[in-house]
Amino acid sequence: MRQRIITGVIAGALFIGLTIVGGWLFTTLLVLLALIGFTEYARMNNVAWSHPSSLLGYVGVLLFVLPWSEWGIAIPSALTILWMLAFLLLALTVITKNRTTIDGAALMLLGALYVGYGFAAMGEVRQIEQHGLFWTSLAFGCIWASDIGAYFMGRAFGKTKLWPSISPNKTIEGALGGVLFSLIVAVVFALIVPENIELSKALLVGLIAAVAGQFGDLIQSAYKRVRNIKDTGTLLPGHGGVLDRCDSWLIVFPLLVLTELLPL
Structure with a gap:
């Protein structure tokens, strides 16, 4: 219990502090949390982080969560990102002769959306101009x-x-x-x-x-x-x-x- 309280206080204070500061520090925190979160998601599904389907999932997460507009980089819409990611994951099932299954491809697509857009939405809200x-x-x-x-x-x-x-x-x-x-x-x-x-x-x-x-x-x-x-x-x-x-x-x-x- 003591460890739980200490960890909670330190992590909470760090998160609140970076949320207040905002800017690139908060964005960096969200990116790190998203990458760690997707790693946990892949591991929950018994997929190694280095597996091609996981790597495509990481790409999807980063396309969602990185602040591309702030860098002056135009990227496709969320729907286009999802479709392209789905296509690449489905293509992977063909390339690997079904060693990557359609079920596995669907799981990585879901994970990229769930984790990537989830943290991206937090960044969007914090970056509201007013x-x-x-x-x-x-x-x-x-x-x-x-x-x-x-x-x-x-x-x-x-x-x-x-x-x-x-x-x-x-x-x-x-x-x-x-x-x-x-x-x-x-x-x-x-x-x-x-x-x-x-x-x-x-x-x-x-x-x-x-x-x-x-x-x-x-x-x-x-x-x-x-x-x-x-x-x-x-x-x-x-x-x-x-x-x-x-x-x-x-x-x-x-x-x-x-x-x-x-x-x-």
């Missing part, structure tokens, strides 16, 4: 509030299991507590900086962050059960890997971007 730090803080604040609310409300009032076959400790009461805490944080943001966001939109952001964030957690839990592993990695002692810690973020930020709730 108040990027505010929008990033709102999203993370709601996500973390949901985690805290779900934990403490679940401990205090949890009786009805939410999804025992996937995550036996989670309860419906805890999930509702997470939604409540997220909405409270969203309201606080709207009240403190009303010129940036109206209350109704803040509540919608809080709701999405809580519900989608909890789904992100369950998605990763379900996948780990399928692969029969406890953690996705060992980067953070006592906390697991990047995908263990960022599972909610990888779902919430893309949803906030795609629903156009944030002024990108």
Whole structure:
């Protein structure tokens, strides 16, 4: 427990500090997290990082997460990137005479999208020209509030299991507590900086962050059960890997971007 607390405090302080600073430091952090996260994903699927399908997956992740526009480099749309990556992975199944299977190709395509676009969306939000730090803080604040609310409300009032076959400790009461805490944080943001966001939109952001964030957690839990592993990695002692810690973020930020709730 002591190691878990120390690791959490140090990692949390570093992440928050770089988020506040923003710029190339935050972008570099996201790129590193994305590469480590995809490595964990490939390893979960018993695919070596040096396997050709993994290497194509890394290319897809980098095409998503690197700040090409800031470097003045025009790259294809996300849909074009996905199609080209799918084509190359499918071509690999032919070149290797099905040693790389279609199932394996599909897994790497999914991983590149899940990890690459997930972290890219975090970068997009932080780089919003008007108040990027505010929008990033709102999203993370709601996500973390949901985690805290779900934990403490679940401990205090949890009786009805939410999804025992996937995550036996989670309860419906805890999930509702997470939604409540997220909405409270969203309201606080709207009240403190009303010129940036109206209350109704803040509540919608809080709701999405809580519900989608909890789904992100369950998605990763379900996948780990399928692969029969406890953690996705060992980067953070006592906390697991990047995908263990960022599972909610990888779902919430893309949803906030795609629903156009944030002024990108």
